[in-house]
Amino acid sequence: MSDRTASRGPQRDAAVDSLEADSLIQDESAEQVIAGKTPWQLARGRLYRDKITMTFLGIVALALLVGISAPILTKLGVLDPYTFHQDLIDPNTGGLPKGPAGGISLAHPLGVEPGTGRDVMSRLILGVTFSLVVATSATIIAVGLGTLLGLISGFLGHWPDFTITRLIDITLAFPQTLMLLALSGMLIDRITSFGVPAGNWSNGVYIILVLGLFGWPYIARIIRGQVLSLREREFIEAARSLGARNRRIYTKELIPNLWAPLLVYFTLLLPTYISAEAALSFLGVGIQPPTPTLGNILKYSVNYASADFTFFFFPALFIAVLVISFSLLGDGLRDAFDPKAER
Template sequence: MSNTTAEPGPRSPGNEETAAAVLQVDPSAEQPGSPVEAKAIVGRSPGQLAWLRLKRDRTARFSAIVLIITAIVALCAPLIEKITGTSPTDQFTSQLTDFAALPIGYLGGISGAHPLGLEPGLGRDILMQLVYGLRTSLLIAFAAALISTTIGVLVGVVGGYARGWLDSMISWIIDLTLAFPFLIFALAAIPVVENRFFNARDNIPASFRVGMIIATFAIFNWTNTARLVRGQVISLREREFVEAARASGAGTGHILLRQLLPNIWAPVLVTVSLNVPAFITAEAALAFVNIGVTEPTPDLGRMIFNSIQYLSADPMYTFIPGVTIFLLVLAFNLFGDSLRDALDPKSSR
């Protein structure tokens, strides 16, 4: 007895990948001298096939577990604070040395009360700084990725479908934005905008600086998504299913939202998964030029920046946030690569 696999059916409008159909045979139906009767045909969409390939990938499973644990820790930061009874701003200066303000004990003052030690100088608990720093970094990265992807998809779809002068103008804006250096703009724009709304003596709200960083990321990173989506739309706008929709009287909105967008979600999803780790490292880099998240809001990048002066005396203070960023970015990149392979039907993995 053998299972028979049915041939894929004809392509349907709006879907360029044919669903796989698996023919299941009822064992009781196969008798000597009688034909084999099909019990049921189970069809799988391209999304279901991609999900099956993703579940079989051990790298994807491992990276997904790391990311889920990180997200849970970040979301449960207030709960962890209640359990430990320590806030990220509490200072334990009595547990620091008098002459250099270094943590008393081994490995940066690691103890039962402070599992990751204390911060030199201020004596804050590194575990709580790390937990709330994860929350800040992930908030900035995901918000920037969502905003920049939304702008990029809208602009790319309009530019790729419109043609003519509108497409030329959008392409020119994309090229101009890509040519402008991100770091120089961030160094110039963030302080100027802050000085416009606040005086030098004012305490700038942490939410304002976070919003400025997210806006800066979104302004400079929508272009890559727009260029990718524009190329995909240009390759799809002359396909048969689009011509059929146009001939049947469908409007521009229907063609863009119901015909083109469902066929470009795979590369857009991969782009989002790879943009998030890029934003995490970029946000940490801004801390080194003193335009990152300000005190007292915990932040992984600022932790590394503050630890540079204590690198030789207390290397654990640099090691802990550095390894956290490394593992977080590595997990996102590995998951993004696995997602790209799973969504590519021609992939050999």
């Protein structure tokens, strides 16, 4: 009997050790399962699972890469957006390109411009650069100014809130497009008087300033509403009780909690300004040829919409793809940062 018990002793000890090891593994796995994630990690996980948004994120990244590299490629001679190729157009047909589909060939994959023979693909790629520069600069001004005034209005309240809210109402009362057209002559001359070169430089600065200065009220209202909610939270009260000044509360407590709506609004406002730049160039207020933008290329192509449809189609396609990509990326980011949003 004692021999049997002694023989079972090592087996029982091994079984106990095995059970303890299994319990330790389960405890470790449980700790891994219940490990907390930050809101940014949760949003990133939802974003990675959204295949449509990731697709348009790739398109936006490609457009930004093209916009950055286009001026460099132009200087290196890889892109040739300014050279006239008179041998590629037929004077007997009013300057239409020779060959089918607007002169599409291996040397000119998207054809050439009627009347000039300039390479359409090179001009569109460089046009993306100037359109993105104008739209991005105007968006930065609008978001920056709106965020600053929204923070002050929502956090301080009282007369600063009243003053900024009335300023928002007054600014929204002016029609943006009409003001852009009405003020163009006077303000462009004033911009030139400050040392900005006349022509496309002053026109570009004018569009950036007016779009930015008329676009801030929307983001200011959004940020004001967010700050009105955040300023009553416990962490704001704790910061105040510890003697934190307003500047520290702005930079360390409020702004980190506003990155999500700011990022979403930025990606939604940018395509709006891309379309606005195209519309203003179409109306003759924006950057003018020979400097290419998507807007002035589309304006020129309308004259040949029936005779050379491909020349009209490609600029319209570029604008549509950019605007749709940024818009759907903004929608995807909004859903990723808002767990209650409908997927």
